[in-house]
Amino acid sequence: MRPFSYTRVSDPATAVEEVASDPDSAFLAGGTTEVDLIRIGVARPRRVVDINALPVSRIEEAPDGGVRLGGLARMSDVAAHPVVRERYPVLARALESGASPQLRNMATMGGNMMQRVRCSYFRDGDAACNKRAPGSGCAAIGGVNRGHAVLGTSEHCIAVHPSDAAVALTALEAVVRLRGPDGERSVPVGDFFLPPGDTPEREHPVEHGELITAIDVPPVPAARTSVYLKVRDRESYEFALASAAVVLRVQDGAVAEARIGLGGVATTPWRAHRAEEALVGAPAEGASYELAAVREMREAVPRSMNAYKVELAERTMVRALRTAAARAEGVG
Amino acid sequence: MTRQTSRPRLPSQARREGREGTRPPEAGPGEVEIALTVNGTRRTVRVEPRVSLLDALRERLGVTGPKKGCDQGACGACTVLVEGRRVLGCLTLAITCEGRPVTTVEGLADGDRLHPVQEAFIANDAFQCGYCTPGQLMSAVALLEEGRAGDDAEIAEWMSGNICRCAAYPNIRAAVRQVRDARAEGEGGR
Numbered sequence: 001m002r003p004f005s006y007t008r009v010s011d012p013a014t015a016v017e018e019v020a021s022d023p024d025s026a027f028l029a030g031g032t033t034e035v036d037l038i039r040i041g042v043a044r045p046r047r048v049v050d051i052n053a054l055p056v057s058r059i060e061e062a063p064d065g066g067v068r069l070g071g072l073a074r075m076s077d078v079a080a081h082p083v084v085r086e087r088y089p090v091l092a093r094a095l096e097s098g099a100s101p102q103l104r105n106m107a108t109m110g111g112n113m114m115q116r117v118r119c120s121y122f123r124d125g126d127a128a129c130n131k132r133a134p135g136s137g138c139a140a141i142g143g144v145n146r147g148h149a150v151l152g153t154s155e156h157c158i159a160v161h162p163s164d165a166a167v168a169l170t171a172l173e174a175v176v177r178l179r180g181p182d183g184e185r186s187v188p189v190g191d192f193f194l195p196p197g198d199t200p201e202r203e204h205p206v207e208h209g210e211l212i213t214a215i216d217v218p219p220v221p222a223a224r225t226s227v228y229l230k231v232r233d234r235e236s237y238e239f240a241l242a243s244a245a246v247v248l249r250v251q252d253g254a255v256a257e258a259r260i261g262l263g264g265v266a267t268t269p270w271r272a273h274r275a276e277e278a279l280v281g282a283p284a285e286g287a288s289y290e291l292a293a294v295r296e297m298r299e300a301v302p303r304s305m306n307a308y309k310v311e312l313a314e315r316t317m318v319r320a321l322r323t324a325a326a327r328a329e330g331v332g
Numbered sequence: 333m334t335r336q337t338s339r340p341r342l343p344s345q346a347r348r349e350g351r352e353g354t355r356p357p358e359a360g361p362g363e364v365e366i367a368l369t370v371n372g373t374r375r376t377v378r379v380e381p382r383v384s385l386l387d388a389l390r391e392r393l394g395v396t397g398p399k400k401g402c403d404q405g406a407c408g409a410c411t412v413l414v415e416g417r418r419v420l421g422c423l424t425l426a427i428t429c430e431g432r433p434v435t436t437v438e439g440l441a442d443g444d445r446l447h448p449v450q451e452a453f454i455a456n457d458a459f460q461c462g463y464c465t466p467g468q469l470m471s472a473v474a475l476l477e478e479g480r481a482g483d484d485a486e487i488a489e490w491m492s493g494n495i496c497r498c499a500a501y502p503n504i505r506a507a508v509r510q511v512r513d514a515r516a517e518g519e520g521g522r
Contacts, residue, residue: 001382003360003361003382004360004361004382005358005359005360005361006359006360006381007357007358007359009356010356014355018355028425028428031423035384035423035424035425038382039404047358048381048425050428076417099493100408100493101471101474101475101478101480101490101492102408102419102420102471102493103405103423103493105418106420106423106424236488236489237492237493
């Protein structure tokens with residue numbers, strides 16, 4: 001493990017100043033990604049700036065009926081929060097289906113949004129990887145790609161985005177609040193994750209030294225019956241092969257509102273716009289869900305080992321939609 | 333417990349001198365003296381900032397209960413409590429634990445009296461080789477505090493961060509159930 005130095009900060013302005021002014025400094029929050037990547041030589045900061053003492057860890061009800069999650073709120077605390085559980089079960093479930101209890105006690109919401117991919121070629125310092133070493137190629141495209149993405153890929157990167165929480169936040173249309181040297185700004189989650197395209201090394205529209213201070217989840221009344229379904233190789237403590245976050249509102253037997261996020265199959269937390277368009281106005285029944293799912297996955301680009309993900313994602317979507325519809329009707 | 337707020341004693345000065353004098357100090361990359369409170373005892377130790385809590389405990393402080401399994405946050409053998417919450421020692425930097433009480437498996441027993449979860453592990457034969465056991469014990473203690481021992485499925489899910497290569501899982505669950513039920517009985521008898 002390469003040596004690095006350490007600075008502890010206690011206010012956001014200093015945190016931003018310390019990292020923004022030094023290209024080789026990096027924020028340290030929960031450390032569950034950062035310490036791991038430093039140890040394997042993929043992240044190489046000169047110095048880590050420990051932001052754990054910053055006062056941005058609260059979980060607060062917003063006056064508009066939404067909730068504000070502090071950038072340093074721990075995954076476990078967000079998942080356990082009564083307001084989150086009541087208003088956004090999709091988020092609580094997504095959080096609790098990720099990682100392990102120990103990791104969730106450490107990992108922060110901001111860190112979750114900034115976590116790096118789990119592609120083994122990215123983590124292996126010797127393999128070709130355009131994300132880690134731009135221009136070196138992508139060893140996954142012709143390599144072992146069973147776990148890789150089928151949506152949002154490019155010829156330069158097919159690494160899947162690993163987050164569960166971000167999939168739920170995508171369906172909920174959350175907003176990421178950033179603080180940088182030039183002040184504060186907000187980025188909708190839909191714009192926060194960049195598809196790899198020609199620049200897979202650039203994953204977010206975030207400047208060096210910009211800090212996630214909060215994630216705002218807007219009021220979404222239909223989310224009270226929302227669903228997160230995760231399919232994986234093991235029953236627990238494993239990344240998704242396919243997952244679906246579904247917010248569904250049914251009125252008079254028809255779909256009145258549908259928001260779907262997909263995980264485990266795309267290079268970003270995926271918003272299934274095509275499926276949503278197919279669903280709104282359609283009868284709330286299995287045939288509609290199947291058509292919508294197929295429509296979403298029509299543009300999938302499978303590789304040598306991951307063609308199964310197309311059908312798996314379709315079935316995951318359909319099952320999550322059925323579950324969400326049953327819950328919505330149970331309430332209605 | 334009081335929360336210690338003092339900064340680490342830093343031998344190195346801020347790198348870029350000549351800027352405003354209010355910049356926070358920079359420690360390392362060489363060794364720094366830090367103070368850790370482990371199982372109720374305050375101890376000072378010299379570590380580089382890159383040293384994990386796990387390595388500081390095992391290699392510097394002689395606290396070898398927490399085990400190094402994968403060293404990448406996957407196996408749970410290094411599970412300890414920091415400020416009462418279960419975390420992974422391998423992905424925690426020791427220097428971040430100043431002023432945050434650390435509890436390891438060595439801190440569970442009261443003198444010669446084992447913790448009820450330790451007793452239950454013995455009674456239920458909840459291990460074979462024992463390498464993962466310190467981590468399993470710390471997770472089980474935390475899980476019971478968290479109220480996640482409702483049924484076997486819940487215990488399995490909330491113990492999933494602790495891998496047992498010998499697959500002692502059924503007996504680990506039995507041990508957790510036994511403590512859960514004993515506590516419920518104790519409360520009912522009040």
